[in-house]
Amino acid sequence: MSSPNAEHPLKVMIVDDHPPMRMGLIALINSHPRMSVIAEAADGEEAFEVYEDVLPDIVLMDLRMPGMGGAEATLAIRKRYPDAKIVVISTYDWDEDIHRALQSGAASYILKDMPIEDIAETVEAVYKGEATLPTTVAKRLAERERREPITDREREVLEALVKGRSNKEIARDLSISDETVKSHFKTLFAKLQVRDRTEAAISAIRHGIIHIDE
């Protein structure tokens, strides 16, 4: 594999659901001497299809998108192409988002408020196999490690909570007794270091454990 140059630039694919952001990322990459955008997609499914078509050297992928998000798309692509290099770019530095993206096989996680030079640099660095994570992002990830891991069941309870359900309703939804729901909340309060359900809901949203909207 020869290193990219003016004749054989690094082939980049852009994935983002916002047209102007897509335009900016394309302009950013194309203005770099050794990189060139060869494809774009507006959501996760399209990203997977287009990836197979064009087989880019690297993907610059948004995280939050309608339908299939960036983490799922990363997982899908790397399942078929384990060497795929994907840089996730997001608005938020929420620890669960970061964790999910990296778990899914993203090589890096960067933020949209970074200077465009840093974004381009990360893309090139990742292509070269240099693992880079911005300090802000790494710090958030470290914070997450310090938090006790939340189990699948607990996540389901949180999800129902954020939908506005009462203990009884959550119990019905999950086919368990409401005493069990209370029990889950007790452990959740401890893990999230909060005192009541409202705080728990907000905390879950702020950490990206549960996604509002859609």
Place this chain on the structure above:
Amino acid sequence: MSSPNAEHPLKVMIVDDHPPMRMGLIALINSHPRMSVIAEAADGEEAFEVYEDVLPDIVLMDLRMPGMGGAEATLAIRKRYPDAKIVVISTYDWDEDIHRALQSGAASYILKDMPIEDIAETVEAVYKGEATLPTTVAKRLAERERREPITDREREVLEALVKGRSNKEIARDLSISDETVKSHFKTLFAKLQVRDRTEAAISAIRHGIIHIDE
């Protein structure tokens, strides 16, 4: 005032805290034959300062920014320059955000998931004095009208709630009795059409009444 043409293009100013988005909006406007970006800013305060310096024909302004947001910046600019034409562009179509932006004097409110052609079109239309609001946005705004207006005090209570405070703590914070807090919640539940405080908190966030983060 002569109409913009290739020699005298419409002078546009771009305000957004995300460098790649700024780059995209600039590229978008500059690729239009009758428009040209003459200045940019990364937050509300900078927007005001730069506006005074360059006096653009129109501003394309992001809503959510660290420090002074787009609505406050719009208000500040139009206080000094009542004829300033400002198009707010946002990720979210939350009714309170839309309302605040238009209340602040924005001429239109558009979304970042719109096609770039529509964005450019809106900017030009607004300059010509044609008021345009995307149907999605107009619909959200209409929904808001159907909701009973929330008072300032109630908003403060909601804000404290989203911070995770209990009734007693909210009472202490606002120097009122906790019976009064309960009273405010009673009316809030009715206005937001929810049954408990957790739902109220989520609803307040989803409508953009209270902003999480920062």
Place this chain on the structure above:
DNA sequence: CTGCCTCTCACCCATTTGGGGGAAATCTTA
């Protein structure tokens, strides 16, 4: 097979929250 973890459920009891009234004080504005 034996811990360890998760999920499940139960009981008790204190506190918090929510729903029904009503009412005085203040502030706005027609």
Place this chain on the structure above:
DNA sequence: TAAGATTTCCCCCAAATGGGTGAGAGGCAG
């Protein structure tokens, strides 16, 4: 100034939530 909205507070009572403790069933890893 009088109507109207807002903010403040009160009472009562029912329902929901939260904290402590304990414990059985099932799964998974060493």
